[in-house]
Amino acid sequence: MGRAEERRARQRGGRRAAPERSSAGDAKGGKSGIRRFFTWKTVLGSIFGFVLLVMGALVVLYATTDIPAGNAAATQQSNIYKYSDGSILARTGEVNRENVDLAEVPKEVRLTFVAAENKSFFTDSGIDLKGTTRGILNTLSGKGAQGGSTITQQYVKNYYLTQDQTVTRKLKELVISLKLDRQKSKDYILAGYINTSYYGRGAYGIQAAAQAYYHKDAKKLSVEEGAYLAALLQAPSQYDWAVASPTGKRLVKERWNYVLDNMVGQKWLDAGKRAELKFPVPKAPRPAPGMEGQTGYLVDAARASLYRQLVAQGSASTISDAEALVSAGGWTITLNIDKKKQHHLEQAVKDQLTSKLDPEKRSVDADVQPGAVSVDRKTGRVVAMYGGIDYFKHYTNNATRRDYQPASTFKPLILAAALEEEAKTQDGRPINANTIYDGTSGRPVKGSAIGFAPPNEDDQDYGDITVQTAMNKSVNSVFAQMGVDVGMDEVLKVAGELGMDTKGLEAVPAQTLGTMGASPLEMAGVYATLDNHGKKVTPAIIKSADHKDRSVELPDPIGDQVISREAADTVTSVLTGVVDDGTARASVQDNPARRGQQVAGKTGTSDNNKSAWFTGYTPDLITSVGLFGESAKAPHPQVTLSGATGLIPGVGRINGGGYPAQIWAAYTFAAMGEVSKFDLETRQGAAVQPSAPPSPSESPSESPSESPTTEPPTSEPPTSEPPTSEPPTSEPPTSEPPAPDTSQPVTENPVEPNNQQ
Incomplete structure (x- = not known):
């Protein structure tokens, strides 16, 4: 009896006698050993059980995790640099930050950051589940983090948590981002993000960055200047025009174009105006006091070496994250x-x-x-x-x-x-x-x-x-x-x-x-x-x-x-x-x-x-x-x-x-x-x-x-x-x-x- 006949017999209430199996048949066609335990039902059940377990853990974590007090300004300390004999070379760490209200930043400039980092910012729930999952898996496998975080998640990392690459920190980032998105407005989150991000040249926040790169206040930034500052956040050291290699300059120009093209695609910038914009070369840096002579060169070289080592040993996933770790003091x-x-x-x-x-x-x-x-x-x-x-x-x-x-x-x-x-x-x-x-x-x-x-x-x-x-x-x-x-x-x-x-x-x-x-x-x-x-x-x-x-x-x-x-x-x-x-x-x-x-x-x-x-x-x-x-x-x-x-x-x-x-x-x-x-x-x-x-x-x-x-x-x-x-x-x-x-x-x-x- 074929399979089709057997199915029709069952529908009529009939029964088909089970054929007798010989031991040879068991060995040939029957399931034995480990295959009995890994049927599609057990595999599917295991996956379903794991998903339920994770969801349950997230529910518990969500219920037990509160939005902490901000630590971005409170934990800043000095860094001490010494000669090989232990004598002091320099002391750095005074935070170059001045928060500004979002209303003081031109609207087009604000939107450059959204275009650069998170085009769906105004409609998403504050998290990128796919990107976060990828980051957790990479952390577990020792590969480090990859991109995919939303602006909300990056703000949470900058202001409420740390740059540490651990599963616990990533899960906390996910939960706090969800809660923050429900409790605060998008403008509040965007303002926090652009005011806490590190832009290089010792500058935290858009006001300090505007002064560091263009010697002007944030309220006077043009859209092309804003696009450069938004592009910087991906790699502040590599993209700083004053010290960038030819490759770095090419990459930051490509990133700058990417930001402005995204703005056009989102209908935030007129295509005709976009075509007229020219790359705004930043002004020369103004070094911090106490870094004159050879001191600044030595400190910068030591910092750059430390950034690379923090990334190499997995304490930071990117040079930008390493900069933030060191700049925290x-x-x-x-x-x-x-x-x-x-x-x-x-x-x-x-x-x-x-x-x-x-x-x-x-x-x-x-x-x-x-x-x-x-x-x-x-x-x-x-x-x-x-x-x-x-x-x-x-x-x-x-x-x-x-x-x-x-x-x-x-x-x-x-x-x-x-x-x-x-x-x-x-x-x-x-x-x-x-x-x-x-x-x-x-x-x-x-x-x-x-x-x-x-x-x-x-x-x-x-x-x-x-x-x-x-x-x-x-x-x-x-x-x-x-x-x-x-x-x-x-x-x-x-x-x-x-x-x-x-x-x-x-x-x-x-x-x-x-x-x-x-x-x-x-x-x-x-x-x-x-x-x-x-x-x-x-x-x-x-x-x-x-x-x-x-x-x-x-x-x-x-x-x-x-x-x-x-x-x-x-x-x-x-x-x-x-x-x-x-x-x-x-x-x-x-x-x-x-x-x-x-x-x-x-x-x-x-x-x-x-x-x-x-x-x-x-x-x-x-x-x-x-x-x-x-x-x-x-x-x-x-x-x-x-x-x-x-x-x-x-x-x-x-x-x-x-x-x-x-x-x-x-x-x-x-x-x-x-x-x-x-x-x-x-x-x-x-x-x-x-x-x-x-x-x-x-x-x-x-x-x-x-x-x-x-x-x-x-x-x-x-x-x-x-x-x-x-x-x-x-x-x-x-x-x-x-x-x-x-x-x-x-x-x-x-x-x-x-x-x-």
Whole structure:
């Protein structure tokens, strides 16, 4: 009997005899074991029971939870920032907040916040159940929170609760939001939201934000300015125009457009008016009292590091939440900054550079922005940082900014990749310090699908030269070819392992000239890893961060071995040649304060002289110094450094071997302590006797057009004896090299080229 017949028999009252089952049939078609307990009925019943349990718990929670007293203003405390020795650096925490009535805020400005965060605000019940459920599940699974909270929920979190990412807090947020929506008007909630939110620049509430970003009261804000402030709430630090990266600026503009487009979609803004609106670039920040000089840079760098760590360990789901946690106060944050070394660095910048700048006499002098970071190799601690001439005069921290090219300071990373990957030239010769390359200027690279033929500084031809000499003289054509020989994918991979942010970079030959962005902090970390024999060093500015309600676990700045010790030590050995017989000789090697200290380092001068670098190190102390050309006039584009301090424009360039190397030497030789030597496991490079001279049978990777024009690299190791009277092997400047404390820097080359040095 089929199923249809059986169904009809039952309808007629008939019965069908159950067929007898054999044991074999039970095993074949019957339900046995665990399947008996997981039928669709039991699963559905379990789900239904769980839903009833949750609903019951919410009912109990709703009945037992009252709307608490607001805590946003009452719990504000100071934060204390200390030097590494425990002495006070700064005390912050005075709340910058001034509540305003909603009626004082233009209606269109109010609506920008609704358009940005919660378009259904005026009709919803105060919660987003789907978003809250997702947030709870993410918290339970350790993924952190995601978006989806309503304006009411965000206000409850800001004013009544905390930023903690716990299930209990999220459930309380849900219940209080439901109650608040029933008991208070939408205008009351919206006013509370815009008056308690954190906008960055130390500003809480729309009135403080209006003053911080546009230097006006909230009642005078335009709709486009309101849309920017509304967009800020998603990521105050990342979207603050004064410090935003190019990516941050792009994202906040996209967010600004999103807000205004939503307003048009909701019929809150006329489409014609919307089309006429232009992005309202915020005004320069006005720092808080007590943050003048270097203090503001140090405090901001420490805060930014703490924000990232709070997110990394799950105490906050976003940087914005972390900012709110820290801004609530009660923190004691001890920096790794050594007060004595910090003084030495500030003094070196003043003596070697800023005392020579005279913007009233030369407008270009106002465009010179110095930045520097010093790191202890053994601990990874940032022991000194120079962020700019004054936090009140220049808000951007030059030590951490990443918008300028590191230029030729990238070349050691190409050599590191070649040694680590055991790369070979196009004709199969292993790449090492003694490998001969063709140093002809403008020679097209071979082996690349992308054409590239970089000129050398001053378009100088070197003919056949060793890698050591090419590093000493910073020969572009050699390292462009070497990058192709290694493979640019491998070069960027090794650079990333050493500590450089290479995400999103194209693996093209032009990167060999250091055309990406980097900061002194980043380059100090990369060179610290080389100095640490290939064991990763991630510079750390925070020593400890203590709070009565939470603990912060700081990662160890010293990480794993990322390249072999031999590769790292060989690069260090080669880089001693740059100091003793190359582009940094006059400023570092000939400095009488050196006292025989062994030093490795690399100069760098970017295209059109917009940046100049020297990153160098002793066996224990790594310091990266950068000078950046930034117009003193808004919107502060990048400009040339040429002509600053009275050097003849186009002739006396500010380059890496000049002021950056002089600042480095003045600081390092004052702060280093006892004279020391590198402990190197290598037989290559200028720091050791070569195991054998380059073999005459080794042919260059490209046939030169003329005979070699340079000698092999220096074979003698550096000594503590004073430098000889022999001239340096690098291209001499147009005038005699000055002593480090004179008013003029050494120029690596006299003519401003259109390439990197």
